[in-house]
Amino acid sequence: MVEFGGWDMPVQYSGVIAEHLAVRSAAGLFDVSHMGEVEVSGPDAFDFLQFATINDLAALVDGQVQYSALCYPDGGIVDDITLYRFNAGKFMLCVNAANRDKDFAWLQDLAVQRPGDYQLVDRGNDFAQLALQGPKAAAILSGLTSADLLSLRVYHFCESEVAGLPTLISRTGYTGEDGFELYCAPRDAETLWQTLMEQGRPQGLVPVGLGARDTLRLEKAYALYGHELSADILPLEARLGWITKLDKAGFCGRDALLKAKSEGLGRQLIGLRLTQPGVPREQYPVRADGKDVGLVTSGTMSPSLRQGIALALVDKTAAIGDADLTIVIRGREISAEKVKLPFV
Amino acid sequence: MDFPEELKYTEEHEWVLVEGDLVSIGISAFAQDQLGDVVFVELPEVGDKIETGKAFGVVESVKAVSDIYAPFSGEIIEVNSVLPDAPETVNNSPYEDGWMIRVKPDDLADLEGLMDAAAYQGFIEEE
Numbered sequence: 001m002v003e004f005g006g007w008d009m010p011v012q013y014s015g016v017i018a019e020h021l022a023v024r025s026a027a028g029l030f031d032v033s034h035m036g037e038v039e040v041s042g043p044d045a046f047d048f049l050q051f052a053t054i055n056d057l058a059a060l061v062d063g064q065v066q067y068s069a070l071c072y073p074d075g076g077i078v079d080d081i082t083l084y085r086f087n088a089g090k091f092m093l094c095v096n097a098a099n100r101d102k103d104f105a106w107l108q109d110l111a112v113q114r115p116g117d118y119q120l121v122d123r124g125n126d127f128a129q130l131a132l133q134g135p136k137a138a139a140i141l142s143g144l145t146s147a148d149l150l151s152l153r154v155y156h157f158c159e160s161e162v163a164g165l166p167t168l169i170s171r172t173g174y175t176g177e178d179g180f181e182l183y184c185a186p187r188d189a190e191t192l193w194q195t196l197m198e199q200g201r202p203q204g205l206v207p208v209g210l211g212a213r214d215t216l217r218l219e220k221a222y223a224l225y226g227h228e229l230s231a232d233i234l235p236l237e238a239r240l241g242w243i244t245k246l247d248k249a250g251f252c253g254r255d256a257l258l259k260a261k262s263e264g265l266g267r268q269l270i271g272l273r274l275t276q277p278g279v280p281r282e283q284y285p286v287r288a289d290g291k292d293v294g295l296v297t298s299g300t301m302s303p304s305l306r307q308g309i310a311l312a313l314v315d316k317t318a319a320i321g322d323a324d325l326t327i328v329i330r331g332r333e334i335s336a337e338k339v340k341l342p343f344v
Numbered sequence: 345m346d347f348p349e350e351l352k353y354t355e356e357h358e359w360v361l362v363e364g365d366l367v368s369i370g371i372s373a374f375a376q377d378q379l380g381d382v383v384f385v386e387l388p389e390v391g392d393k394i395e396t397g398k399a400f401g402v403v404e405s406v407k408a409v410s411d412i413y414a415p416f417s418g419e420i421i422e423v424n425s426v427l428p429d430a431p432e433t434v435n436n437s438p439y440e441d442g443w444m445i446r447v448k449p450d451d452l453a454d455l456e457g458l459m460d461a462a463a464y465q466g467f468i469e470e471e
Binding site: 011012015016017018211215277278279281300301303330 | 380381383384386402404405406407409428
């Protein structure tokens, strides 16, 4: 068990690699109740969120989820979030556990700048969240819910029930596999967990801890706040250009991001795979032709590839050039090659 | 958890096995269990010297990097060549196939302070 964002969480149940491979080949169940939730509701909720987030809510329909981020006026990242649209007057943000208080305070600050007819409510204590992930996830869940999973598309959600317990079923996740994030009342979480495990165990479902959650997301090159993303990193540097809608008018951070883009970004997040044995880790230096060009933001031994993989924030010239790249591990330069992302 | 009687143990969770004038070193079942899945082992080369209390190698699991410390000084006679390609051997067989180095100690008397199996088990329970 480890402390994570104020929560005691298991690093592993049976073993990181076994859990990782089970999610890739069958299914895994994660307790991610540490994630925070913020509800924004009212006639002006849409306008407020268009101001507060970098993606464009206009593209979102009822029952749809959007990956987005909150930025500071200087373009640095407050947090990356998923945004749920219930209807035109009700939205929910799912935020990182470690950022929950910071995010809510930040949204309240923004609300002072943008007064209107909407309410912000910290709903973090009203939800537990279990993530059922893997190619068998839909088969397992379909036996326990009356919801029509066949018509529930990726990045959509419905309010339904699982095992008779009121549950918001979201076809989202952080593993790169098909799967669901299930929001329920905290008092129902244990029953939901036990029922899912009983239903899924014959199909290979295993409980999965934080260790494999990290290796699974890293193989898919999903950013993790505090590593690839921070107040000192622009979303455009961190491969989040696809959610940064610079043509959306007047969102917080837009001016700084437009300026940074026109001046040219200095750094870029890239994927590296070691071509020699070794395990890259966060903060290890990256060199191009022997010269320091940046740092590893996340690294691990990929359980799927059985090779060291890393995301690294490096100088633009190193990111686009063809210099020989290395990662410095305990004082030694270990050869790496730039690879297309995701790794797997 | 298994702690063979014929081995001696260190507070850094290594084991040693005296075989004539050579001594094998590995990490204990407790150590590999604490680390989790071992994915990388870095060892010195034959002919290198190890020195009491100094790190001579590194064991990495998915989540952690751990030094391996020399319980005595000596010269490395043999290195387990299986481990670079099959680091999981340390998890599967910590006392046998997962041995790390075989050393000729400068002075066998340096091993006298090490714990026997019962003492090591007591040490783990206290930690």
